[in-house]
Amino acid sequence: MLEFKQVSAHYGKIQALHQVSLNIQKGEIVTLIGANGAGKTTLLSTLCGDPRASEGQILYRDVDITQLPTAKIMREDIALVPEGRRVFSRMTVEENLAMGGLFC
Secondary structure (H helix, E strand, C coil): CEEEEEEEEEECCEEEEEEEEEEECCCCCCCCCCCCCCCHHHHHHHHCCCCCEEEEEEEECCEECCCCCHHHHHHCCCCCCCCCCCCCCCCCHHHHHHHHHCCC
16 A cells, blocks of 8 residues: 655755665554654655655555655645644544645
8 A cells, every 4th residue: 555665865965764665554553663863754754755755666555656746645645744733632633634634
């Protein structure tokens, strides 16, 4: 369903991801764990197209979305809800996540 194949990404000259591969199947629940600066947020941001992958492929439902504009990625029902943001306390978790999709 979602696959990162040898994905690398840079912020300017700084390499933030180096050939990361990850395969997530439908129904799986996955947690990214690592030290500060390990690339967890960058990996998820690359999924939304910012930063763009400098190498490799990102496949969603067997479609290569690596170089799609962020707006088109959002239309594939992909969104990133950044950490450190407040949630709407009167809304469900699902509703809060849906709101995040509006601003990806």
